[in-house]
Every structure is written in structure tokens, then in C-alpha cells.
Amino acid sequence: MAAPPPLTLQVDLVPVASGFTSPLDIEEAGDGSGRLFVVERAGTIKIIQSGNVLGTPYLDISSSVASGGETGLLGLAFHPNFTSHGCFYLNYTSTRNGKLQTFISEFRAATASANMGWRSKEGTHNFNFTGNCANQTFLDPIFNYDHSQGDDTVIGGYVYRGTNITALAGNYIFGDFISRRIWSLAQNSQGQWVRTFLLNSNANNLAGFGQDPSGELYVAQYSTGAVARLHQVGTP
Numbered sequence: 001m002a003a004p005p006p007l008t009l010q011v012d013l014v015p016v017a018s019g020f021t022s023p024l025d026i027e028e029a030g031d032g033s034g035r036l037f038v039v040e041r042a043g044t045i046k047i048i049q050s051g052n053v054l055g056t057p058y059l060d061i062s063s064s065v066a067s068g069g070e071t072g073l074l075g076l077a078f079h080p081n082f083t084s085h086g087c088f089y090l091n092y093t094s095t096r097n098g099k100l101q102t103f104i105s106e107f108r109a110a111t112a113s114a115n116m117g118w119r120s121k122e123g124t125h126n127f128n129f130t131g132n133c134a135n136q137t138f139l140d141p142i143f144n145y146d147h148s149q150g151d152d153t154v155i156g157g158y159v160y161r162g163t164n165i166t167a168l169a170g171n172y173i174f175g176d177f178i179s180r181r182i183w184s185l186a187q188n189s190q191g192q193w194v195r196t197f198l199l200n201s202n203a204n205n206l207a208g209f210g211q212d213p214s215g216e217l218y219v220a221q222y223s224t225g226a227v228a229r230l231h232q233v234g235t236p
Contacts, residue, residue, distance in 0.1 A: 002170025002186045004194040009167045011198050013219055013228035017048045023220040026210020026227060027076045031083045034213060038220065038227060041072035043092065048227060066095045075104075115139060143185055143193045152178040155206050160184070161215030165232045173198075173217055173230065175206045182206065182219075182230075198230075 043062030075091035123144030207222035
């Protein structure tokens with residue numbers, strides 16, 4: 001079972017590539033190429049290969065994307081059999097017939113028939129709770145946090161499966177866009193979920209996480225237009 005990292009663990013972000021414009025997402029295709037696909041909000045996808053950003057975008061649908069604020073090209077997902085048929089999926093906003101629309105829905109795996117409680121609950125707390133909800137059975141999250149420390153916008157990440165930072169093996173890595181903090185989350189020996197602070201990213205810069213084929217984690221840095229890798233201080 002994964003355990004919280006020791007408090008002595010020091011991690012930082014090592015620059016991998018730069019020159020992006022408002023990157024929001026980082027994905028890999030599972031095709032063995034080692035490429036990282038970086039999603040830019042305005043509607044382009046660029047490739048990092050062997051540490052270099054390829055000059056020609058992998059895809060450019062900027063003419064079809066309505067971008068600004070919380071809109072734009074927001075996400076990319078590759079089909080599990082991408083290598084055989086080249087299929088992938090995008091989540092983006094576009095204006096059609098004078099109305100702003102979102103194309104491609106987000107789906108999340110959960111226990112069959114589980115009810116997460118939205119909009120009746122916000123995390124583990126009642127929110128917009130009506131009399132009809134008292135008889136419902138909800139599946140609460142394993143962890144939530146309040147806004148008292150300036151943490152306002154959670155950025156979901158990945159369970160660390162890499163080998164470069166052994167102390168984080170099996171830990172869930174996530175962050176907050178507003179406070180710029182990055183944490184790990186794991187159960188201790190008593191079965192309690194423990195959040196451990198790892199580092200601060202730049203202000204308003206943490207837009208999303210990515211994972212390469214080796215399980216190492218990356219951060220899309222929105223304001224500076226860069227991609228950085230999570231790295232243990234004192235190691236190569």
C-alpha cells in the first residue's frame with residue numbers, strides 16, 4: 001500500500017519545453033513513441049519529442065474554437081487502440097448559430113449506480129440540499145479541502161507510477177490553480193488520507209498535469225507557456 005512521503009522529501013519542477021500559449025492539458029498516445037501532446041487553449045495541439053517542440057502543430061482547429069476565459073480547446077483523450085486506427089477525442093467550445101456550445105462530454109468512471117451527490121452536496125458538505133435528498137445514499141469523496149488557506153480551484157492529477165521519485169509511489173498528485181500549491185495524497189498506516197505539501201508552482205500557472213509512458217508527471221504552466229517535470233531535488 002502507498003504511504004505518504006517523508007517530510008524530508010524535496011521536489012521541484014524541471015523545465016522540459018517552453019514557447020506554448022496558454023497550455024491546459026498534456027497527454028501521451030500510448031503508441032510507444034514517447035511523444036507528449038500539449039493542448040493550447042486557442043485550439044492547437046503541439047508535440048514534445050525528445051525534449052524538443054516540433055515546429056508543425058499536430059492539430060490546429062483554432063478557426064473552430066471559441067477561446068477566452070474558461071472556454072477554448074480544453075482537453076484531449078486518445079482511444080486505447082490509437083495505434084491501430086488513429087482515433088482521439090477533443091473537448092472544446094465553439095459558437096454555433098450565435099450560441100456558445102461545448103462539444104464532447106466528460107465521463108468519469110465510478111462504482112456502478114454510485115450517486116456523487118451533485119448538486120445536493122459540495123464535497124462532503126450539504127449544498128442546495130432539499131428534503132428529497134435525505135433518503136438518498138451518496139458516495140462521498142475520499143478527501144476535500146476548504147478555502148481558508150486560499151485554495152480555491154482544484155486541479156486534478158494522477159497517481160504517481162514513475163520510478164524517479166520512489167517516495168511518491170502510489171501517491172495521488174494534485175494541485176490548486178489559485179494557491180499554486182501541489183500536494184500528494186495517500187493513506188497512512190491507520191487508513192487515514194493524508195495530504196502532504198510538495199511545492200509551490202508559479203502564481204496562476206498550474207493548469208493541468210500530464211503523465212508520460214514511464215509514469216513520470218508533468219505540469220502544464222498556463223501563464224509562462226511551459227511544460228515542466230516533477231523532479232526530486234538532488235537526483236538527476
